[in-house]
Amino acid sequence: MSLDPTSRGPDTGDGHAVVIGSGFAGLTAARALVDHMDRVTVIERDRLPRGPRWRPGVSQSRHTHTLTDTGLRALEQLFPGVTGELVAAGMSLVRVPRDVLLYGPGGWLPRFDSGLSVLTGSRDVLDTVVRNRLHADRKVRFLQQHEVVGLEGGRNDTVTGVVLRRAGDDTGPTGVRRLLRAEFVVDASGYASATPQWLRELGYEPPRESVVDAGASYATAVYAPPVGHVDDWKGLLLTATPDNPRHGALTPLAGGKWMVSYAENGAAHAPSGHADFLLALGRLRHPLLREVVESATPLGPVYRSNRTENRWRRYEWTRRLPDQFAVMGDALAVFHPVHGQGLTVAAQCAVLLDAMLRSHGSTVGVAYRLRHALARQVAGAWRAATATDLAFPCAVADVDPPGPAARLARRYLDRVALAASVDRAAATATLEVAHLRAGPAVFLRPRVVAAAVRGGRPAAFDAPSTTHGRGVRRRRPPLTTAPSVGASTAAPPRSRVPGSSPTHLSGR
Numbered sequence: 001m002s003l004d005p006t007s008r009g010p011d012t013g014d015g016h017a018v019v020i021g022s023g024f025a026g027l028t029a030a031r032a033l034v035d036h037m038d039r040v041t042v043i044e045r046d047r048l049p050r051g052p053r054w055r056p057g058v059s060q061s062r063h064t065h066t067l068t069d070t071g072l073r074a075l076e077q078l079f080p081g082v083t084g085e086l087v088a089a090g091m092s093l094v095r096v097p098r099d100v101l102l103y104g105p106g107g108w109l110p111r112f113d114s115g116l117s118v119l120t121g122s123r124d125v126l127d128t129v130v131r132n133r134l135h136a137d138r139k140v141r142f143l144q145q146h147e148v149v150g151l152e153g154g155r156n157d158t159v160t161g162v163v164l165r166r167a168g169d170d171t172g173p174t175g176v177r178r179l180l181r182a183e184f185v186v187d188a189s190g191y192a193s194a195t196p197q198w199l200r201e202l203g204y205e206p207p208r209e210s211v212v213d214a215g216a217s218y219a220t221a222v223y224a225p226p227v228g229h230v231d232d233w234k235g236l237l238l239t240a241t242p243d244n245p246r247h248g249a250l251t252p253l254a255g256g257k258w259m260v261s262y263a264e265n266g267a268a269h270a271p272s273g274h275a276d277f278l279l280a281l282g283r284l285r286h287p288l289l290r291e292v293v294e295s296a297t298p299l300g301p302v303y304r305s306n307r308t309e310n311r312w313r314r315y316e317w318t319r320r321l322p323d324q325f326a327v328m329g330d331a332l333a334v335f336h337p338v339h340g341q342g343l344t345v346a347a348q349c350a351v352l353l354d355a356m357l358r359s360h361g362s363t364v365g366v367a368y369r370l371r372h373a374l375a376r377q378v379a380g381a382w383r384a385a386t387a388t389d390l391a392f393p394c395a396v397a398d399v400d401p402p403g404p405a406a407r408l409a410r411r412y413l414d415r416v417a418l419a420a421s422v423d424r425a426a427a428t429a430t431l432e433v434a435h436l437r438a439g440p441a442v443f444l445r446p447r448v449v450a451a452a453v454r455g456g457r458p459a460a461f462d463a464p465s466t467t468h469g470r471g472v473r474r475r476r477p478p479l480t481t482a483p484s485v486g487a488s489t490a491a492p493p494r495s496r497v498p499g500s501s502p503t504h505l506s507g508r
């Protein structure tokens with residue numbers, strides 16, 4: 001284990017590090033820095049809640065968040081034993097596809113032990129458990145309700161600190177700002193990172209960006225399953241295809257609740273309100289998710305998100321950038337949420353940061369090396385996400401259009417995806433790539449090639465193996481009014497959604 005919390009003595013590191021943002025990327029980066037620096041200050045604009053509560057800086061936490069097997073391994077490397085804590089706090093480990101009804105392009109996947117699982121549950125719980133581990137470290141300090149507004153440039157192309165102010169103090173240049181000096185700065189401020197602008201202010205060129213945007217809308221709601229609901233699965237996933245660009249997922253939450261998400265590529269508006277949400281679920285490639293949800297009880301509003309594009313800020317392409325500075329997490333690259341990759345890439349990048357600092361220290365030149373290493377780390381996830389999204393005619397991209405070789409590869413991968421529903425080797429390869437466990441070379445395994453040559457069958461409307469029974473009773477409507485908060489779309493809870501009926505999944 002490279003990250004050994006017992007191996008470090010007091011003040012044996014390289015000085016002070018600042019991390020901008022205490023989202024998942026900021027927390028994991030801070031953990032990596034702790035072993036190499038004397039002190040780490042995490043600056044966060046929000047007031048941090050004591051427990052797992054929603055906050056504006058991570059507004060997407062109201063939506064489904066899964067952490068892949070690969071991401072969980074990286075997180076364990078950073079915080080040994082954290083998986084047990086996360087499960088004790090209410091998150092679930094779901095074996096894929098053993099515990100999941102997964103409807104791919106060729107139909108339902110066989111439910112076998114692939115050796116892969118995902119961590120599912122509340123994103124707020126995930127961040128809280130990880131944050132508490134850092135709170136317990138005396139080298140780490142959280143500076144809440146403070147906002148970084150600029151980088152401090154030093155001699156010889158270095159960053160020597162950050163300029164910050166109290167959050168909400170937007171009294172302009174005359175407002176009270178102070179300089180916090182640091183020997184190393186990580187920007188993990190998320191999707192809306194201001195680093196491109198801060199670099200411009202210091203006389204550097206901002207990075208170019210690669211963008212692949214499937215133009216998706218995204219919506220999520222939480223439900224209580226019907227009373228007496230019995231099933232032999234924990235999650236449900238219906239994937240989109242170019243013919244029907246709608247994606248649906250059900251994942252377990254603590255207390256037996258369900259979180260249900262719907263995404264539609266090329267759709268300007270996400271469903272708002274439960275009736276609309278149910279109608280949208282009815283347009284998925286298979287009716288199962290709608291049938292399951294219409295017998296469940298909504299526990300809150302339908303939340304929407306329009307942050308769905310893949311966007312990669314190409315710092316590795318920029319010739320001159322300051323040293324002792326790195327950009328990580330969504331501030332570096334964001335992915336279409338249906339791929340569930342952002343958290344995994346953040347954890348992988350933090351492990352990489354640890355390895356780089358271990359090899360090179362935070363000395364001159366490390367930022368250049370790190371920038372290129374981070375780009376190589378992001379590239380695998382980027383390829384997997386964008387190759388899928390570019391298959392949708394609605395996708396808009398500022399990357400080069402696929403050439404003949406890429407189009408041929410796409411046709412081959414389509415055959416593998418179809419075969420995944422009838423062949424375990426094809427299913428395993430597809431899942432390993434989706435979980436960032438393996439690169440595309442796994443598609444060339446002889447058994448996968450053979451499966452692709454044999455091909456799959458067209459997706460059918462057959463029911464998967466499930467013990468979800470007939471005649472389930474509905475849960476009584478909740479007595480309390482459902483919350484309606486934040487900027488997300490809120491709809492009143494309904495005791496019964498229009499057109500709802502008991503589910504008869506096993507009898508289909």
Ligand SMILES: Cc1cc2nc3c(=O)[nH]c(=O)nc-3n(C[C@H](O)[C@H](O)[C@H](O)COP(=O)(O)OP(=O)(O)OC[C@H]3O[C@@H](n4cnc5c(N)ncnc54)[C@H](O)[C@@H]3O)c2cc1C
Pocket residue numbers: 020021022023024025026027043044045046056057058060063064065066067068146147148149188189190191218305307308328329330331337338339340341342343344346
């Ligand atoms: C709808 C949706 C669903 C998703 N589902 C999944 C999923 O299933 N699996 C998955 O892996 N990923 C998923 N993602 C992606 C995932 O949410 C992100 O990859 C992840 O949150 C990135 O973490 P981060 O720390 O980089 O950014 P964030 O989590 O956005 O955190 C950024 C932090 O920086 C703070 N901050 C911002 N600016 C400043 C400043 N100037 N000064 C101080 N603090 C600042 C913010 O308050 C915030 O706390 C989803 C995303 C969306 C939108």
